[in-house]
Amino acid sequence: MLPPSSPALASRLRVCFVAAPLMARSGVYRSTLDLVAEARSRGLDWSAVVGLRAAAAGVSSPAAGVREVEVLQHGLGVVDEVAQLLLDSPEVREADVVVTLVTQSDVAAARLRSPLGPAWVAWVRGLPWPAQGEQTLLRRHVLRLVETRALRAAADVWATTPVLADAVAAARRPELVPAGVPAAPRLSRGEASGRLVWAARLDVDKRPRAFADLVAATGVPGAMYGHGPLEAELRREAPAGLSVRGWADPAALWTDAAVFVGTASREAFGRSAVEAALAGVPVVLGDAYGAAPLLVTDDELRRRFVLPVDDPRPWATAVRDLVSDADLRRWLSDHVHANASTLTIGRSVDAVLARLGHLGRVGQGAA
Incomplete structure (x- = not known):
């Protein structure tokens, strides 16, 4: 006792x-x-x-x-x-x-x-x-x-x-x-505008196809990191602009990353999203993402960048808004970095x- x-x-x-x-x-x-x-x-x-x-x-x-x-x-x-x-x-x-x-x-x-x-x-x-x-x-x-x-x-x-x-x-x-995730240096203040990043297990509940569709819909290049049962299919069917890369060292994921996209319909925490935010990379997350309410606490930012997983339209809008607006990327970068700093x-x-x-x-x- x-x-x-x-x-x-x-x-x-x-x-x-x-x-x-x-x-x-x-x-x-x-x-x-x-x-x-x-x-x-x-x-x-x-x-x-x-x-x-x-x-x-x-x-x-x-x-x-x-x-x-x-x-x-x-x-x-x-x-x-x-x-x-x-x-x-x-x-x-x-x-x-x-x-x-x-x-x-x-x-x-x-x-x-x-x-x-x-x-x-x-x-x-x-x-x-x-x-x-x-x-x-x-x-x-x-x-x-x-x-x-x-x-x-x-x-x-x-x-x-x-x-x-x-x-x-x-x-x-x-x-x-x-x-929590290990403390790491901030790599971004929202300067980059040209590459979307997705990182998770390549399985149905993480919805990697939704990310592939987003790359196709927006025309913004994307990098997908991870392994899993859908990997071979995703490599075969990847749209122009999407590269399926397997796993990499976490630091390599965020170099020159413009936006981290978390599409999962079931994500208890979301380590990759927290690592991205800690690096200063802006995030767009599904409303089922565990870390979303911890990383995005501002009402306006939550409305624009914590999105329903069953409707692809606001995702494309969110990505286009971020890619085209350096001030918006900087605001979201500062916001999620400050919150991620409490999740070490x-x-x-x-x-x-x-x-x-x-x-x-x-x-x-x-x-």
């Missing part, structure tokens, strides 16, 4: 993050490594266990305090495998607080509520059940019920964005503990520590 906590005591807690299974070394993977690295640089005793599929895309990045394991099972069996991983991991056994980062880890931790005690937190990093059309109605209902029960068993539940918090509120109202990985560590300071008063959860 954790003692009543405080900010000072929170800094002494041994914290272990668990994310299993991950299908790719992308957003959650990179954020976990960044979080542990920042914490350990401050002398905090934080670690992570990351479970990856054998075919997980991306390059492994060995880091102090982070252990990668392979996850083999699928379906219901993966929950049993992750539960055993929790029981067998010395990092988990030695931790004062265990923080799970993906749905299957939440459900596995809920099964082990007695061994983990009140020191288990579910940090929701993505919508924890399938969206409409992604699974059958019955399977969606079952998965939502199982994850709802898991969230209600946790000592505390966090979400990275207001959009995500609202999406899971029916199961359990989470506390807002934002994710250092600020995320601060937010975790602040919330850990409440754990002793949270009690056994809201089951």
Whole structure:
């Protein structure tokens, strides 16, 4: 049982993050490594266990305090495998607080509520059940019920964005503990006008075809970064002016970028958008984009550049307006850069520590 906590005591807690299974070394993977690295640089005793599929895309990045394991099972069996991983991991056994980062880890931790005690937190990093059309109605209902029960068993539940918090509120109202990206130099003040950038997994929910259509409609050249199941098709069908480039070093994405475009219909946080904004690149985002209300807080800018995902017309207008108006690009660049500066990985560590300071008063959860 954790003692009543405080900010000072929170800094002494041994914290272990668990994310299993991950299908790719992308957003959650990179954020976990960044979080542990920042914490350990401050002398905090934080670690992570990351479970990856054998075919997980991306390059492994060995880091102090982070252990990668392979996850083999699928379906219901993966929950049993992750539960055993929790029981067998010395990092988990030695931790004062265990923080799970993906749905299957939440459900596995809920099964082990007695061994983990009140020191288990579910940090929701993505919508924890399938969206409409992604699974059958019955399977969606079952998965939502199982994850709802898991969230209600946790000592505390966090979400990275207001959009995500609202999406899971029916199961359990989470506390807002934002994710973050590494601090980086500002590269732009809106000077560039000639290249659109899109960066995400090339899959249906990220809507890469909408970006391809936008390039075709506006005539503004575009660069698409990422891998995924739609990659070969997009390379074949790319309109004139669009290059499909795979992944690249983040710094290379923003050099000479005029506008970052985030078309996703389902984006819990949106690391690439935050990285772009931190570099000073203006952004145009869908209204389902998790980071949108954190990056674009001015009413007029929100109306013009946080757009409905089901209507392509305002997207073309937004891009044309930005490409043709240097003052508008500068205004949006300054605005999103200032907001992104509050979404660094250092600020995320601060937010975790602040919330850990409440754990002793949270009690056994809201089951």
